[in-house]
Amino acid sequence: MSSLESPTPPGPAGPGPGVLAVDVGGTDMKAAVIDQGGNLHGLVRVPSPHDDERPGDVVVDQVAVLAREYATSYPHVELRALGLVVPGLVDDAAGVGLFASNFGWHDYPFGERVREATGLPVAFGHDVSAAGVAEMRAGAGLGANDAVVLIIGTGIAGAVFCEGRPVRAGGYAGELGHAQVPGGFPCACGALGCLETVGSAGAIARRYNLRTGRTVSGAKAVLAASQAGDADACEIWSDAVSALAFSICQLVAMIGTETVILGGGLAQAGSALLDPLGKEIEERLSFLRVPRLKTSVLGQDAGLIGAALRARDLVEKRR
Ligand SMILES: [Zn+2]
Known part of the structure; x- marks a missing residue:
């Protein structure tokens, strides 16, 4: 991710704990580190992994790879939690992806699996819902x-x-x-x-x-x-x-x-x-x-910023 390491202009997510945010879309998966000032670093967009046999596991594997790369590339940002948002029907509270027609998972426990794979506390949610929360807290709403x-x-x-x-x-x-x-x-x-x-x-x-x-x-x-x-x-x-x-x-x-x-x-x-x-x-x-x-106001980054805000909420409730 060396070509994408320059920080973007300050603060769309506002101040708070440093977190890792991942927004899985039907085509692309986006990820970034959000620092304590709310700046996005190392924003990457990679093709969303699809696997008919293990549709949830393959996403978790990719998230774990990204988490390791970010931890190495941004040692100065203490990552307190990871926010992951996905499309389809989602039970945020249970951390479960109920169904997504374009991936094929059913009742997949993303929250638990990503926590096991990364060692980070995980806030899990729905992509559009998270984008909406981001617009309400930091955008047009x-x-x-x-x-x-x-x-x-x-x-x-x-x-x-x-x-x-x-x-x-x-x-x-x-x-x-x-x-x-x-x-x-x-x-x-x-x-x-x-x-x-x-x-x-x-x-x-x-x-x-x-x-x-x-x-x-x-x-x-x-x-x-x-x-x-x-x-x-x-x-x-x-x-x-x-x-x-x-x-x-x-x-x-x-x-x-x-x-x-x-x-x-x-x-x-x-x-x-x-x-x-x-x-x-x-x-x-x-x-x-x-x-x-x-x-x-946040456009295509709304889901990613929403994932970051969810992760920060998780950290702040635990304090
Ligand atoms: Zn319809």
């Missing part, structure tokens, strides 16, 4: 109490906060991508009409390709086509905005969401997404409070 962080990419995942507290429900809260919306399509999850079949970046590109017979690489190209006046692109973009507005209004009515933080690839559209979305939400709500829409 600072000062908000009732908020939802929506990560919109290939699919849609959410982190829900009510009265300042994360709502986890044993791993089942925040699955907004699989809530039904009007005009939704059959979903890979087996249900019909899920939000992510219309409102995700993946759906926008897929629907455009299907409808036009052309092949665009992603939602960004569909947005560009819509801005150039392509009627199909305009309709598909507007369907996505309507579906997202529908689901956000449901949240507002149910739990009084006051702030919606948008992350993931689609949020990079900025005002091309936020302006029509905000307008449609406002039109749909009567007396209810219209939520503030914001884009993620």
Whole structure:
């Protein structure tokens, strides 16, 4: 990791104990040391290990290798704990990865296994939930109490906060991508009409390709086509905005969401997404409070910083 050893600018995680953070994504796994000042060091991105026979063990092995390398490369940072976050269904409190379709583990005890493999206390959690906590404590959600962080990419995942507290429900809260919306399509999850079949970046590109017979690489190209006046692109973009507005209004009515933080690839559209979305939400709500829409401040590092914050919480509770 010699080429990646220069420290990044100060402090996204704020002051606290030194920890090691690992964020396992479907494609890439990211890791970094977070020092006592909240600076990230040695940020690495490596392909996430996949093994059909031992899908959990292979991740633990990779984490153990990284932990040894960091301990050697950063002897001046005392690592007090390790924060690990993974996708799928996760039981944070039990330290168990319940299920992840793109890895194949079932009820795998990550917390225990990583602790055995590294000798460090381990804080384990869900990637999007951890990213949400990071946004609330160190990003776009600072000062908000009732908020939802929506990560919109290939699919849609959410982190829900009510009265300042994360709502986890044993791993089942925040699955907004699989809530039904009007005009939704059959979903890979087996249900019909899920939000992510219309409102995700993946759906926008897929629907455009299907409808036009052309092949665009992603939602960004569909947005560009819509801005150039392509009627199909305009309709598909507007369907996505309507579906997202529908689901956000449901949240507002149910739990009084006051702030919606948008992350993931689609949020990079900025005002091309936020302006029509905000307008449609406002039109749909009567007396209810219209939520503030914001884009993620921590971006792709949110999950990693969230993993670090979880690890620090573990250390600080033990003091
Ligand atoms: Zn679904």
